[in-house]
Amino acid sequence: MIGDFVVHATAGAARHATFSTAHGEVATPCFMPVGTLADVKLLEPRDLHELNARIVLANTYHLWLRPGRETLVAAGGLHRFMAWDGPILTDSGGYQVFSLESRREIDDDGVTFRSHLDGSKHRFTPENVVAFQEDLGVDVAMAFDECVKLPSSRKDVERAVTRTTAWAQRCAAAWRRGPTMLFGIVQGGLDEDLRAQSSAELVALDLPGYAIGGLSVGESRAEMDRVARFTAALLPANKPRYLMGVGTVRDLVAGIDRGIDLFDCVYPTRSGRHGRALTRSGIEYNVRNAGCVRDFGPLDPACDCRVCATYTKAYIAHLFRSGELLAQRLISYHNVAALTSLVRDARAAIDGGRWKAFRDALLASASP
C-alpha cells in the first residue's frame, strides 16, 4: 500500500527497508538522481532503469516556471511528460525561492518572487505548492518550507522554524491524501533545541515521511554530521527519513549510519559533466589526469555498469579532452552507477551483519 515502510534489517541506526509508492517499491537506503528540469542531465529513463535508480527528483520551482502546470497536466502528468514510469519526488521549491534573495518577498502567507528566466512575477503558498505537485502526479511532494542559509542569526532560524511548521500544517490540511504522499521538512539550523522543536511539531502531523532540510548550505561537514545524527534520531522509526541535497560517498555512508533512508544530490551528474569520475571505494579523480590517456581499463575496475563494461578510461579521457559531450554522458552514467551500487551494497551489508566493516572501509578510502 502507498506509504508502507517495511524495515527488513537493521545495524545500529542503519536500516534496510522497502518504501511503497504509487509507481512501485523503493529499496532503501536509496540514492535519488536529480532531474531538476524533468531530466537527469544527459541520461534517459532507460539509462536510469539500467542503473537501478529507482526514484528520481524533480523541482517545483523550475517546473512551475517552465514548462508550467498547464503543459504538465496536458501531458498527462510529470511521469508521462518525462517518460519515466518509476517514482518521482519533487522538492517544494522552498530552497530555490529563498535562494533568489533580492528577487523575492516573504510574508507569513507565502512568497512572491520573480522568475530567474524572464522576471515574471509568481507566488508560492503552502497550498498552491502542494496542489502543483499533486497535479503533476508525483509520488512524493515536499512541504513548502523556509530554508535559511548558514550561518544565520538565532532569530532568523527561529522564525524559519515557526514559519516552516505553520506552512507544513497548511500543506497537510491542503493535501488531498491521494497517490501523492506529503513529506515534512525539518528546519532549525545548527541548534539542537530548534531542530527538536521543528521535528516535534512536524511529527505531530503524522505525515508519510520526513526530510532533514537546511543542511549542506554552508556549514562544516562536522556540523552537518552532528545535526543530521541528532535530528534523524527524533524522526519516526517507521517512516522514511530523507537527508536533502546529500551527497558524496562519505556523506551517504555517514547518513545511512545515522538511519537516513533517502538521499539526493547533483554530485554524480555534476561531477561527470566536469570530467570527475567516482570509484566504488569513494575516490574521485579527473579524467584529464595524464595517467588516463593510455589507461585501457574501465573508469573503475570494480564497477559493473554498462559504461565500465564497454569503454576504456583512455577513450573517455580522449572524448573529454576533445570537448565531446558524449564524455559527459558516459561519466555521469558511471557516477550514478557508483552511488546506486553503493546503496545496493549498503543494503546487503546491513542484511548480512557486515555494515560496520563496510562503513569503516568506505570512510577510510573515500575522498574527503
Add this chain to the structure above:
Amino acid sequence: MIGDFVVHATAGAARHATFSTAHGEVATPCFMPVGTLADVKLLEPRDLHELNARIVLANTYHLWLRPGRETLVAAGGLHRFMAWDGPILTDSGGYQVFSLESRREIDDDGVTFRSHLDGSKHRFTPENVVAFQEDLGVDVAMAFDECVKLPSSRKDVERAVTRTTAWAQRCAAAWRRGPTMLFGIVQGGLDEDLRAQSSAELVALDLPGYAIGGLSVGESRAEMDRVARFTAALLPANKPRYLMGVGTVRDLVAGIDRGIDLFDCVYPTRSGRHGRALTRSGIEYNVRNAGCVRDFGPLDPACDCRVCATYTKAYIAHLFRSGELLAQRLISYHNVAALTSLVRDARAAIDGGRWKAFRDALLASASP
C-alpha cells in the same frame, strides 16, 4: 569476401547493393554518420546499432593529432578504442589540411601543417596517411587528395587533379592490401573534362571503391548535381561510389538517383545539436517553434525510432529551451534515424520498382 560489391536491383542509375567489409556487410545506398573524433556526437555504439547505422566515418587529421597513432594502436585499433564493432571509413585528412590555409605548406611530396590544437608541426604524405589508416584497422581508407575550394582558377583545379592522381598512385603502391580497403577520390572542380581526367586516372588503379570529392565546398546545388551526376557515370558500376560530405534528404535522393551508394554528412547530428529535427518527408523544423510547446506527438509521427516511440515533441522542446544537453542527444538520435530510414526505404523502393515515385515524392516534399 572483403570488397565484394553485389548489386541486387537497379532503377535507372540507382541501385541496391551489398558491400562487404572486414567488419560485416553494408547494404547500399547507405548513409554513414560522422564520428570525426572517434564518436558520433552524443551517440553511443549501442545507439548506432539500434539506428541501423551500419558504417561510421572518422577522420585521419583529427585522430592523428589526438589521441594519435600510438594510443590508437595500443588500444587495439580504432574499433576497440571507440567500442564499435561495425565497419569504419576514415577520411584521409586531405580536406582538413587544405582547409588550414595559412597553417600548411604543400609540396609535391606531401603537406606540412601545424595542428589547430597546439600549433605543433606535422607532415602528411600519401604513404603515411595510408599507413595510419591501416594501422588503425579501419575498413575503408581514403587516398590522400588535394581538395580545392570552389570557385578556384582552372589552373589550381588542374594542379589539384594532377597531384591527386600522383598521390593516389603512391597511396595504391603503399597500400598493404590487407583488411583495410583503399578508395580513390576524384577531384576536378566543376570542369567536366578535369573530372573525366581524374576519374580515368584513378579508375586505372583498380581500387575497391571511388569517391567524388571536392563538392559541397561552396558551389551551388545545381552545379553539385551536374558534376556528381557526370562523375558518377564515369565510375565503375561494379564498385561502390561515395559522394563525400553529402547530405540533406534532397541531396541523398538526388545522389541515389545518380548511382551513388555511400554518403556521409554531419547534417543530422549538427542539426540535432541546434534543435532542428528532420521528418521522413525531408522537412526540417526547429523545436523552438512555438507550436512544439504543447505538441504531445513525437518529433515525426511517421518515424519508428526509439526517441519517437518514447518522447513527445513538447518534452524535447522543453529540454531544448531549458538548455538541457539531453535534447541535443534525442534530436540527433532521431535525425540519424530519419536518414537511415530514408536509405532503407530507398533500397526497398528500388527492389520494388517504386524508385521514381519514391524519389519524386521526396523531392517534392523535402526542405530546400
